[in-house]
Amino acid sequence: MAICDSDNAITIKNPDEIEIIYRANQIVSQVLQLLESNITEGVCTYDLDRMAETFCYDHDAIPAFKGYKGFPASLCVSLNEEVVHGIPSKKRFLRQGDIVSLDFGVHYKGFFGDSAITVPVGTVDKDLTHLIDVTRLALERGIEQAKVGNRISDISRAIQQCVESNGLSVVRQFVGHGIGSKLHEPPEIPNYVQRQASPRILDGMVLAIEPMVNLGTSKVKVMQDQWTVVTADRKPSAHFEHSVAITKKGPMILSLRMPRYGNNA
DSSP states (O other), X not given: OOOOOOOSXXXXXXXXXXXXXXXXXXXXXXXXXXXXXXXXXXXXHHHHHHHHXXXXXXXXXXXXXXXXXXXXXXXXEEETTEEEOOOOOTTOBXXXXXXXXXXXXXXXXXXXXXXXXXXXXXXXXXXXXXXXXXXXXXXXXXXXXXXTTOBHHHHHHHHHHHHHHTTOEEOSSSOEEEOSSSSSEEEEEOSSOOSSXXXXXXXXXXXXXXXXXXXXXXXXXXXXXXXXXXXXXXXXXXXXXXXXXXXXXXXXXXXXXXXXXXXXX
């Protein structure tokens, strides 16, 4: 989820805590892989939610989003012009040519995992393929800068430059965040460079980095359900997210099935 509403100090995690956060993220990763394998024309978004929730409970975790600030589902399913926080529905079915963003989180042994992907439904237009590819690349570029001694703004700059150099726009109203014993912790991680001072990146931070990228304008609006965020011009949007631990050896991507150091997102 692309929210940061905690005003607590940035927390540094010890190796044991990072190990639990890794395990939480492995459950998230497996859920997203399961969902991606089931993305096809005619699938109901509600069924995707049920699939994610069932897998979560079967692996001794709790869906992190369900009930969070009143969110009614376990999985965020955002179609086409929906940027984030789309609500699954028994009345919504995937169609050929759609793109669908899947955002899922879990609570496991006192810590959280959070990750997101955007998946095409069948064959999509080349501009949508470009949108997905650039958003994934922007996440990789951001992760490359998630290293000890840099600042959060270095992550933001890398994402913004990647997106804008490819003719797309970054969402500014919603941001990435720290993650740990709370789903959303400081620091905020904007996908564009802000003027104010930016925190230094330290060994032991865990960051949920999540570029949200639009084909058209960067402006968005929240729909009447008070959750679903759509692009202001109704052009498509894509979203990728990884939870990343900061180590002296470099960024470790916790939400990969086989986490490794470096930029392989």
